Amino acid sequence: MIKAYILDTNVLLHDPLSIQSFEENTVVIPAVVLEEIDTKKRLTDEIGRNAREVARILDKLRTKGKLHEGVELPGSGRLIVELNHRSHDQLEKHGLEKTNDNRILAIALNMMEEAENSQNIVLVTKDALLRVKADALEVHAEDYLTDRVAQFDHIYKGYSEEWMDSDTMDRLFQKKNLRLIEAGIKTTLPHHFYIFRDLSNPSRSALAMADEKMEKIDLFLGESDGIWGIRPxxxxxxxxxxxxxxxxxxxxxxxxxxxxxxxxxxxxxxxxxxxxxxxxxxxxxxxxxxxxxxxxxxxxxxxxxxxxxxxxxxxxxxxxxxxxxxxxxxxxxxxxxxxxxxxxxxxxxxxxxxxxxxxxxxxxxxxxxxxxxxxxxxxxxxxxxxxxxxxxxxxxxxxxxxxxxxxxxxxxxxxxxxxxxxxxxxxxxxxxxxxxxxx
Incomplete structure (x- = not known):
C-alpha cells in the first residue's frame, strides 16, 4: 500500500538524497521546510552544502512538472511540495502556536483527515521532541534510518576469537600459515585477525591474520620490542x-x-x-x-x-x-x-x-x-x-x-x-x- 512520508527539514539537511529513499511511496515536502532550507543555503559548512544540494535536486525535478501537483521521482515514487492548502484550524484546535514545527504537524494532521487510512501518513524527522509531540497528536512519526550503519557495540571489530584443536594449532606453528579450510574457517575479511585457543588447553593460544586475498591465514607474532619507546x-x-x-x-x-x-x-x-x-x-x-x-x-x-x-x-x-x-x-x-x-x-x-x-x-x-x-x-x-x-x-x-x-x-x-x-x-x-x- 502506498504511503506518504512527510520530511522534516533536518532530514533533508542530513541527507539531500533522502527523497529517493522511500521506494514507490510518496514523499511530501512542506513549504515551510523549503523556507527553513533557504535560510541555510549561505552557510559555508556541511549544512550549507546540503541545503544547496537540496535546492539543485528540486530545481531539476521542477522540469518534470509542477512540484505542488506532484512529479515522478527517478526510479520510483512521487514527490509533492505541500503548500498547506488547508487552514491552520488543526493547530488552534490543539492549542498550538504557528511555529515551523507545528506547521509541519498541521500538514500531517490535514493529510490524515483526507487519507482513507491515517496510518499511511508518516512524519519523518530526526528531531526527537517533534516525534514526541507528533505521538501526542496521534501522528505516526519515525526517525530517518536509511543511512545508518551498525551500532557501535555491533560494529566490525577487526578480530575474532576462535577455538582450534591441538593438531591444527601444531600445524599452524610448524607451517606458519594455513588455508581457510584447514583452519576450519568458512569466510573471512582481508587483514582480519584471529585469536585461536586450544580446545584441550585453553591457556595455549595462537595469533593469525588473514591475507588480502582471503585464501589463507598467516601466523602472527606481532611486535614486542616496541616502536619509539611505545610497547603494545x-x-x-x-x-x-x-x-x-x-x-x-x-x-x-x-x-x-x-x-x-x-x-x-x-x-x-x-x-x-x-x-x-x-x-x-x-x-x-x-x-x-x-x-x-x-x-x-x-x-x-x-x-x-x-x-x-x-x-x-x-x-x-x-x-x-x-x-x-x-x-x-x-x-x-x-x-x-x-x-x-x-x-x-x-x-x-x-x-x-x-x-x-x-x-x-x-x-x-x-x-x-x-x-x-x-x-x-x-x-x-x-x-x-x-x-x-x-x-x-x-x-x-x-x-x-x-x-x-x-x-x-x-x-x-x-x-x-x-x-x-x-x-x-x-x-x-x-x-x-x-x-x-x-x-
Missing part, C-alpha cells in the same frame, strides 16, 4: 601496530574508548616510518575543529596560534614521545625536523597529499561527505589512519550510527587495502578506564 600493552595494540606499519595497507581505522592508546600508537608508528624508515616524506596529523561544550569563540594570533588549543591533544602525545618537559622544547624539535605537520581539517579540500603518513584524530565528528572528501585527498604512496570513539560525538548532527568513522569501517571492511581494529582495554590509567566504563 595488550593483544589489540599488537595487532593494530601491524596494521599501522604495513605499507600495503593504506587505509587503517581504529576505534576504542578514551585512553585505549589509539593516538599515541598511531603517532609512534607514523614517526617510525617517517623518521627512521623514510617510507614517507611527512607525517600529517589533523583533527576536526568541533568544540566540547560551549565554543570559546574567536582566538587571537596567526593560524598556528589559533589552532594550538584545538591541536593540544596531539601535542600532548608528541611531548610524551619526545620526552620533553617544556612546550618550547617540542616546538624546537618539530621546527628542526620539518617533517611533522599538525593542522585542522578545515584546509584539506582541494589538496593532493602523496607520500605522507596521515593521521585523522577524532574522526567520529566527521560526516560521511567530509570523510569521503578527506580520503579522496590521499595521493600515491600515502597511508591514512582514521581513529576515534563513536561513543564520544560532539557534532550536533551526528550519532554513533551516522558518523563518518563508522561509515568508513562498514563500507571499507571488504577492501583488500584496508584494515581495522577495535580497542577494548584502556591503558591511560585505572581511573580513565573506570570513567570510560561507568560514566
Amino acid at each position: 600493552r595488550n593483544v589489540q595494540q599488537r595487532m593494530a601496530m601491524e596494521l599501522l606499519t604495513r605499507k600495503d595497507i593504506p587505509l587503517v581505522t581504529l576505534v576504542g574508548k578514551a585512553g585505549t592508546g589509539k593516538t599515541l600508537l598511531s603517532l609512534a608508528c607514523g614517526m617510525y616510518l617517517t623518521e627512521d624508515m623514510h617510507q614517507y616524506k611527512k607525517l600529517l596529523v589533523c583533527r576536526p575543529v568541533v568544540p566540547v561544550g560551549k565554543d570559546i569563540g574567536y582566538l587571537p594570533g596567526e593560524k598556528d596560534e589559533k589552532l594550538r588549543p584545538w591541536m593540544q591533544p596531539i601535542y600532548d602525545n608528541l611531548e610524551f614521545l619526545f620526552n620533553t618537559n617544556k612546550a618550547t622544547e617540542l616546538e624546537d624539535i618539530l621546527a628542526g625536523m620539518s617533517s611533522v605537520q599538525v593542522e585542522a581539517l578545515t584546509y584539506i579540500r582541494g589538496r593532493s597529499i602523496p607520500d605522507q603518513y596521515i593521521i585523522i584524530d577524532e574522526a567520529q565528528n566527521l560526516t560521511k561527505h567530509e570523510v569521503k572528501t578527506i580520503i579522496t585527498r590521499v595521493g600515491e604512496g600515502s597511508k591514512i589512519v582514521l581513529m576515534g570513539d563513536p561513543k564520544q560525538i560532539d557534532h550536533p548532527y551526528l550519532d554513533e550510527y551516522t558518523n563518518g568513522l563508522s561509515y568508513v569501517i562498514e563500507r571499507m571492511k571488504h577492501a583488500d587495502i584496508s584494515g581495522h581494529m577495535k580497542f577494548e582495554k584502556g591503558e591511560r590509567s585505572g581511573l580513565a578506564q573506570l570513567a570510560a566504563d561507568l560514566l
Whole structure:
C-alpha cells in the first residue's frame, strides 16, 4: 500500500538524497521546510552544502512538472511540495502556536483527515521532541534510518576469537600459515585477525591474520620490542601496530574508548616510518575543529596560534614521545625536523597529499561527505589512519550510527587495502578506564 512520508527539514539537511529513499511511496515536502532550507543555503559548512544540494535536486525535478501537483521521482515514487492548502484550524484546535514545527504537524494532521487510512501518513524527522509531540497528536512519526550503519557495540571489530584443536594449532606453528579450510574457517575479511585457543588447553593460544586475498591465514607474532619507546600493552595494540606499519595497507581505522592508546600508537608508528624508515616524506596529523561544550569563540594570533588549543591533544602525545618537559622544547624539535605537520581539517579540500603518513584524530565528528572528501585527498604512496570513539560525538548532527568513522569501517571492511581494529582495554590509567566504563 502506498504511503506518504512527510520530511522534516533536518532530514533533508542530513541527507539531500533522502527523497529517493522511500521506494514507490510518496514523499511530501512542506513549504515551510523549503523556507527553513533557504535560510541555510549561505552557510559555508556541511549544512550549507546540503541545503544547496537540496535546492539543485528540486530545481531539476521542477522540469518534470509542477512540484505542488506532484512529479515522478527517478526510479520510483512521487514527490509533492505541500503548500498547506488547508487552514491552520488543526493547530488552534490543539492549542498550538504557528511555529515551523507545528506547521509541519498541521500538514500531517490535514493529510490524515483526507487519507482513507491515517496510518499511511508518516512524519519523518530526526528531531526527537517533534516525534514526541507528533505521538501526542496521534501522528505516526519515525526517525530517518536509511543511512545508518551498525551500532557501535555491533560494529566490525577487526578480530575474532576462535577455538582450534591441538593438531591444527601444531600445524599452524610448524607451517606458519594455513588455508581457510584447514583452519576450519568458512569466510573471512582481508587483514582480519584471529585469536585461536586450544580446545584441550585453553591457556595455549595462537595469533593469525588473514591475507588480502582471503585464501589463507598467516601466523602472527606481532611486535614486542616496541616502536619509539611505545610497547603494545595488550593483544589489540599488537595487532593494530601491524596494521599501522604495513605499507600495503593504506587505509587503517581504529576505534576504542578514551585512553585505549589509539593516538599515541598511531603517532609512534607514523614517526617510525617517517623518521627512521623514510617510507614517507611527512607525517600529517589533523583533527576536526568541533568544540566540547560551549565554543570559546574567536582566538587571537596567526593560524598556528589559533589552532594550538584545538591541536593540544596531539601535542600532548608528541611531548610524551619526545620526552620533553617544556612546550618550547617540542616546538624546537618539530621546527628542526620539518617533517611533522599538525593542522585542522578545515584546509584539506582541494589538496593532493602523496607520500605522507596521515593521521585523522577524532574522526567520529566527521560526516560521511567530509570523510569521503578527506580520503579522496590521499595521493600515491600515502597511508591514512582514521581513529576515534563513536561513543564520544560532539557534532550536533551526528550519532554513533551516522558518523563518518563508522561509515568508513562498514563500507571499507571488504577492501583488500584496508584494515581495522577495535580497542577494548584502556591503558591511560585505572581511573580513565573506570570513567570510560561507568560514566
